[in-house]
Amino acid sequence: MLNLSELENVHTDIETVHEVVQCLKARIDGFYIGIHILKNREGNYFYELSHCYRGADNAGPSVAMENRFTTVDEAARGALQSATMCYRRTDEGGSWLRNDSFVQ
Template identity: 65%
Template sequence: MRLDVNLLELEKLHADIEAIHEIVLTLKASIDGKDVGIHILKNSAGSYFYELSHAYRGADRTDRFSSMENRYASVEEAAKGALQSATLYYRSTDEGGAWQKNESYVQ
């Protein structure tokens, strides 16, 4: 059973609450043997976005997480964006690259 929750109203419950995000879908992608968790979330504006448990840092890159657009009109678009982001820099032949854990990802 799915309940519709007014996230904007929940954000107003206390002055210190900055934002409420609803996790609407949890996925796991296996990328060359590495399991990457994906949360698809919805914000109070009704937009969907993703959060990844890990990101690939190639040997020639200095920043860990992609700066791709992360706001979508549907759950499906957000899931596709998450998979594109997770695989954007991954190359199986990349020597010296590694998967980096996203410390803000909540299991």
């Protein structure tokens, strides 16, 4: 097991180090979304999505949604809920927006 807090002290400019514990890919109505499940030094899991959906009415993802989980399974479920929260199959004019901080 890596000691993430020790790794953060390798250089003074390093703010945080997260362990990627699982990489997933979900297909939503023919569009692929990458999902990273990460673990922080406190042992909590969180997710990062490759894309988010912006509806034609400019409805976007909720920034207030909890993104801290105790298990990998809970984090994966949270990621899928977040990815599909604003998506509507009948939404004409909506689009998937790339998350530029998502590294594949």
